[in-house]
Amino acid sequence: MTHYFSNAPSLAATFCAPFFATVSQAQNDVDTTVELAPISITANPIRLPSASLTTALLPEATGGQVASGSQLGLLGNRNRLDTPFNVTSYISTYISDIQARSIADVVAADPSVRVVFPRASYRDVYYIRGFSLFSYNMGLDGLYGIAPKQRYPAEFAERIEILKGPDTFVNGVSLGGSVGGAINIVPKRATYDDVTALTTSFESDSELGIHVDVGRRFGEAKQFGIRFNSLVNDGDLTLDDQSSKLGATALSLNYQGDRLRLYGDVGTQRQKVDAVDWVDTLAPGVNKPPSIDDHTDLGQPWASFTSKDSYAAVRGEYDLTDQWTAFSSLGISTTETTGIFVQPTNLKANGDYLAAIRSFPSNGTSVSTQSGLRGTFNTGPLDHSLTLATAYWHQDLKAVSTAFGSYAANAYNTISQPKPNTSAIVDLDDIHKTSQVNFSSVALADTLSVLNERVQLTLGGRQQSIQSDSYAAQSGAKTSSYDRSAFSPALGVVFKLNDYLSLYGNYVEALQQGPSVPNTALNYGDIFAPVVSRQVETGIKAEIGTWFTSLAAFQITQPNGNTDLHTNIYSLDGEQRNRGLEWNISGALLAQVRILGGAMLIDGRQTKTADGVYDDKKAIGVPKYQANLGLEWDTPVPDLTLSTRVIRTDKQYVDAANTQSIDAWTRYDLGARYSLKGVMDKPVVLRVAVENVANTRYWSSASTGQVSGISRATPRTLLLSSTFSF
Template sequence: MELKPIVIEVDRQKSNLTPVYPGGQVAAGAGLGILGNRGDLESPFSTRAFTSQLAQDQQARSLSDVMINDASVSQTFPRSSYRDVFRIRGFDYFTYNVLLDGMPGMLPKQRIVPQNFERFELLKGPDTFLNGVVVGSAVGGSINVVPKRAQDEPTRRLTLGYSSDAQPSISLDMGQRFGKDNAFGARTNLTFRDGDLAVDDQSERLGSATLGLDYQGDRLRLSADMGYQKSHTENPDWAFRLAPGANVPDAPDSTINLSQDWAGFDSKDYFVAVRGEYDISVVTTGYAKLGYAHTETEGTIAFPSNLQSNGDFSVGGTSFPSGGNHRYAEAGLKNHFDTGPVKHDLVVATSVWDLDLKAGFANLGIGGSSNIYAPVAFAGPASGSELTLDKIGKTTESRFTSVVVADTLGFADDRFLLTLGARSQRIVTKGYNATSGQQKSSYDETRLTPAIGAVWRVRPDISVYGNYAESLQQGPSAPAGTTNAGEVFAPVVSRQVEMGIKYDADKWAGQLAYFAIHEPTGITDAATNHYGLDGEQRNRGVELTLQGELRDDLRVLGGVTVYDAILTGSAGGMVDGNQPIGVPDWQAVLGLEQDIALVSGLSVSGRIIHTGEQYADAANMQKLPDWTRLDIGARYEIDRPDSNPIVLRASVENVLGLNYWSSASTGQVSGISRGAPRTFLISTSFDF
C-alpha cells in the first residue's frame, strides 16, 4: 500500500510549504509549531491553511475576512471597528496573539493586512504545547501567518481596489531571487488605502509595508522579516453593553453611524524578526529565532452601554490607550533517526517572550443618551483631555519561558504516527499602577503541559486521528468598565480531547471531528458589574469541513460546527447548565465558485454564512437571534501572451443588506456587536 509522503519540518522556507488543492484556495496541510509542517492526513490536530490567492480573490482587507471561511471561527467585535477579535471553537482569541511563522507578539496588534502573507493557518484546540503561552487565551485555537518569500520567477504585481462607500486602495507585490543558484531572495509588499467606509461618516486610512529576505544554502538557511503599519479610523463601532433585564432590541440599520464624530483611533506597529537553521549532520538540524516588535494605539471611544429594549443607550467618552514592546527568542534541535523499525522526529527547544505593556482607561466625563435607531450627537472632549500613552506608565511586565520536548514516532512504514511531548512553561507577571508606578499584583507560576497525538493511516486517502492537550494561559483581566477593571487573575489550565477522521481525494478533501474543551471561565456579574473567575466553560462540538475542487470547473470551501456548550461549577450553581455567552448552537459556512463555460476566464462565486441563536448574558435571559448572510462575487481573467492574466474582481458582502447582531462576548470585550453592512468591492491585478 503506497502512502503519500510525510512532511515533518520546522521553520522551512518557500520550497517546503504544503501543496495546494486545485483551485488554489486551501493547502493540504499546515504548520504545527515545534512539530513543523505536516500534511492533513499526517496531523493529529485539526488545521486549515488558507492561501494568499483566496485572500486576493475574496478581496480581503483584514485577517478576519479570511478566517470567517471556517465555521469554527467567528468575529466577536464589530467588523466596522478598528480591530479584530476572533472566537475559535467558542473561545476568544485576540489579534495580538497571531503568530508570525511561529513567533508570537510580532504582528500588528489591532488589524492584520492579508496582502503581506502567503498562508493563513488555523490550528483548532489549545496550542500551548505547540507554540507556548500567549497573552490572554488561545484555548479554542490559534492563527499563524506565513510571510511571502521570493519565488524562482520574479514577482511584479500591482493591485488597484475600491470599496464602498469611497475607499480606494493600492497594493504592490515585488519579489526576486538572485545570486548563485538563486540562493538569495527579497520580497516586499506595500499597501495603502484611504477613504470612507460603508458605515455613514466612518473612514479609515491605513498604510502597511513589509520586507522579507532569505538565503537558501545547502546546509544553512536564513530569513528576516520587517514590517511597519500605521492606521487611523474615524467613528469606529464598539460592542454595546445591554442593560440588566432588557430584551435584545432589533438590530439597527447596519450603515447608520452609532459612534460620535470625536471618536477615533490611531495605531502604529513595527517589527523585525530573524530566523536561521543549520544542518549540523544528516540527522540533526539546529535552529534559532529572534524578534522585536513595538505597538502603539491611542484613541477615544464613544462607549455604548445600558442598551434598553427600545434602543436607548448611554454614551460615555473614554480614552483607551495601549502599547508596549515584545521581545522573543527561541532555539532548538531537530533530530531524525531510527531505532530499529521505529522512526523518530525528535524536537528539543527553549523559548523566552518578554513583554512590557501599558494600557489605560479614563472616563472623560462627556456623553449622554442616544438611540440606535435615531442617534444623538454630543460635544467632544476638551482638547488635551484625552488619556495618551505618554501620560501613563508601564502597567504589565511579563516573561514567558519554556522548555519543550516532542517526539513523533513512526510505526509500520509510518502508517501509525504517535506524537508524545510536554512543555514546561513558566509565567512571571507583575502589574503596576499606571499613574504611580507602584506594583499592585504579581504571580509566578510553572506548569508542565503534556500532549499526545496519534494518526492511523487506514488507507492512503483516509486517516483517523486523536489528541489530548493541556493549555496553560495567563489569567484573565477584568475588562474596562467593570468595578474591578484591570484586576489580573492567576494562570489557569484548560484541557482538550479530540478525535476525528480525514479524507483526501487529491482534488478535494473533508474532515469530521469531535472535540471537548474545558476552561475555567470569567463572567461579569450583570447586577454588580464585577468581573471574576466563576466556574468552568465546557464546549463540546462536532465539526465537518469540505474544501477543494469537486470537478474541474467547481470549487467548494465550507463547513459546519455544532456546539454543546454549558457552564458548570458556578458560585451557588446560579448559571450551571446555561449556555456560555456568545456560543451559538451551530455555525455554518458554504462557499462555491463556478467557472462559466460559455465565457472563457469568467468565474462566479457565492458564500453563505450562518450563525445560530446565542446568549448575551450568563443567566440566558438575553438572546440574539440567528442570522444568515449572503456574499456574491465574480472574477474575470484576461489572457496576455507574454505574462500572467489581468484579473478583474467584483463582489458584494451582505448582498441583501441584512441588519443583524453578529455576536455577543464577555471578558476583555463585553457586549453585543452589530454585523457588517452591505459592502461593494472591486479590484484589478496585473503583472508588469
C-alpha cells in the same frame, strides 16, 4: 538539496464575500522548486518530512484555496493527513481571490471561527470553537507578540493557518491564551518565479487602495530572495461618518543554502479609523436588542483611533547532518494605540442607550525567541522525529483608562454631540509601565512511527513559566504579582488506514495567563492568576480524489469569567465546557466547481459556577451551530469565474443567566472574477464582490471577557479590484 518555496501568488484576487470567484485553474497549479545543489532530498507530502524540510511550505491542495498541510510550531510542517489536530491553511491565491482586507476576512470562510468585534472598528477579535482569540495573540511565522496588534493586512500573507484547539504544546504561551484555536501568519517571501504586481481596489462607500507586490531571487542558484509589499487605503466606509486610512510596508529577505537557511522580515504600518464602532451592551431586563440600521453610527464622528506598529524578525536553520537541524528565531515589535471611543451601553428595546465616552491609550514592546534542535533517528522498528525547543516571550506595556462621562441617546434618532475636553487623557510618555510579563518554556516532542508511518504516536509536553507584574501608572509601584510554573502534557496519535484516509486523536493541556478584566467593569485593571485548560479530540480525515474532508469531535474546558450585570464586577466563575462536532470540506467537486466550507455543532455550557447558579446554562456567545458554504464555478465563458458563499450562525446568549439573546442570522455573498491578458501577455484580473448582498440587518455576535457585548453586522458592501502583473 531541493528546497520548496511557496507558490507564487496569482495576485489575481476575487472578493471576500460569499459568492467568490477564482482565477484560472492554471494559475493555481504552479509548482515552484529551486535546485540549489546536485544532492536531492525529496519529501513525500504524505509522509513526515526530514529535519531539513520541516519548515518548507507544503504545496497547495487541489482547488487552489487551501494548502495540503501547515506549520505546527514544535512539530514543524505536517501534511494534514499526518497531523493529530484539525488544521486549515488558506493560501495567498485564495486571500487575493476574496479581496481580503484583514485576517478576519480570510477566517470568515471557516465554520469554526467567528469574528466577534465590529468590522467597523479598528481591531479584530475572534471566537474559535467558542473561545476568544485577540489579534495580538496571532503568531507571525510562529512567533507570538510580533505581528501588528490590532489588524494585519491580509495582502502581505502567504498563508493564514488555523489550528483548532489549545496550541500551548506546539507554540508555547501567548499573552491572552488561545484555548479554542490559534492563527499563524506566514508572510510572503520570494518565490522561484519573479513577482511584479499592482493591485487597485475600491470598497464602498468610497475607500480607494493601491497595493504593490514585488519579489525576486538572485544568485547563481537563486539562493538569495527578496519580497517587498506596500499598500495604502484611504476613504469613507459603509458606516455613517466613518473613514479609514491605512499605510503598511513589509520587506522579506531570505537565503537558501545547501545547509544554511536564513529569513528576515520587517514591517511597519499606521492605521487611523474615524467614527470607530464598538461592542454594545444590553440593559438588564431587555431580552433582545432592537433592530438598528447597520449604517447608523451609534458613536460620534470625532471618535477616532490610531494605531502604529513596527516589527522585525529573523530566523535561521542549519543542518548539522542529514538527520539533525538546529534552528533559532528572534522577533521584536513595538505598538501604540491612541484615541477616544463611544460605547453604547444599557441599550433598550426602544433604541434608548447610554453612550459612554472612554479612552485607553496603550503602547508596548515585545521580544519573542525560539531555539531548538530537530532530528530523525531509528530505534529498532521505531522511527523517531524528535524536537527539543525553548521559547521565551517578554512584554513591557503601558495602558491607562480614562472616562469622560456619558450622554443619553437613541439609536433611531442619533444626534451629534460636542467632543469632550480630552486634556485629561494621560500622555503615555508621562506614566510608568503598567505591566510586565515573561513567558518561558522548554518543550520536548517525539513522534514515533511504525509500519512505514502508518501508525504515528506523538508524545511530549511543555514545562512553562508565567511571571507577571502590574504597576501603578503614576507612581510605578508594583500593585500585584504572580509567578507560576506548570507542565502541560500532550498526546497525539494518527492511524493511516491508507495514503488517503487517516484516524487521529489528541489530548492537550494549556497553561495561559489569567483573564484581563474588560475596561467596562468596575474592577478594570485586575489580572487573574494563570489557569489551565484541557482538550480531548478525535477525528477522521479523507483525501477523496480532488477533494478533502474531515470530521472531528472535541471537548474543551476552561475556567470561566463573567461580568455581573448588577454589580458590574468581573470575576472567575466556574468553568466553560464546549463539546462539539466539526466538519470541513475543500477541493474540487467537479473539474470547474470548487467547494470550501463545513459546519460545527457545538454545545457550550457553564459548569461549576458559584452555588450552582448558572450550572448547565449556555455559554455566552456560543451558538448551537455554525455553517459555511462557499462555491466557485469556472463558467463556459473563458477565464470567467463566479462565486457564492453562505454563512449561517444560530442564536447566541448574551448573559450568563440566558435571559438575553441575539437571533440566528444568515449572510449571503456574491462575486465574479475575470482574467485577461495585459502587458507582455501578463495576466490582468478584474474582480467584483458584494458582501451581505441582501443587506440583512442583524446582530452578528455576543462575547464576554475582555470584550463583553454584542456587535452589529456589516451592511451590504461592494468590493472592486484589479491586479496587473508585469
